Amino acid sequence: MLLAALELVGIAAFAASGALAAVRARLDVFGVTVLALTTALGGGIIRDVLLGVHPVTALVTWPWLAVAGVTGLVVFLFHPTVARLRRSVLLLDALGLGLFVTAGTTTALDLGAPPYAACLVGMTTGIGGGALRDVLLREIPLVLRREIYAVAALAGAVVVAAGDALGLPAALVALVGSAIVVGVRLVALWRRWDAPVPREGGAPKLDG
Numbered sequence: 001m002l003l004a005a006l007e008l009v010g011i012a013a014f015a016a017s018g019a020l021a022a023v024r025a026r027l028d029v030f031g032v033t034v035l036a037l038t039t040a041l042g043g044g045i046i047r048d049v050l051l052g053v054h055p056v057t058a059l060v061t062w063p064w065l066a067v068a069g070v071t072g073l074v075v076f077l078f079h080p081t082v083a084r085l086r087r088s089v090l091l092l093d094a095l096g097l098g099l100f101v102t103a104g105t106t107t108a109l110d111l112g113a114p115p116y117a118a119c120l121v122g123m124t125t126g127i128g129g130g131a132l133r134d135v136l137l138r139e140i141p142l143v144l145r146r147e148i149y150a151v152a153a154l155a156g157a158v159v160v161a162a163g164d165a166l167g168l169p170a171a172l173v174a175l176v177g178s179a180i181v182v183g184v185r186l187v188a189l190w191r192r193w194d195a196p197v198p199r200e201g202g203a204p205k206l207d208g
Helices: 002-024 029-051 062-084 086-110 115-136 150-165 170-191
Strands: none
Touching: 002 029, 002 062, 002 086, 002 115, 029 062, 029 086, 029 115, 062 086, 086 115, 086 150, 086 170, 115 150, 150 170
16 A cells, blocks of 8 residues: 555656656646656556566556646646755655665566566666657657756666575565665755766867
């Protein structure tokens, strides 16, 4: 019950971030709702497609669809208020990222994926919705830019895969993996850490 409630909290946080991005892009109510649904559920849909899970979990779990859709509408109607809660949204987003990454990695392992593939699937589960959101808004996905987001997701996925390989209790491994994702993400926001980027000046010019 607690895990299901936390999943819904994560979905709501992801949906709110997608809806806020849509509001900033001046989309209409339909566009805001679509971006909310895409951001909240896109990673899980990609996971299921990669793992051959049919029907896709997000499309047959009506509470997920309802929470994401309603969150999008709430943000559309009250976006100035929601925007002022940015820190709370970021905290919930980090929590959702941790839950989705560990759930995605565990699902992949349970379905027989090798550890390295499970790590990639778990990371994609966490970051896929946000990447789709940015593509729809014609932006370079946030996870490919400077913020420490995908790295945090991958770190948690590696912990889950390693714990599974060592035969540790699944619940404990999932808890530790989620905590690492959330911790790395929040510390990166607090300390304003960024991933390295190329130096300015571009690649050296070749003669001939």
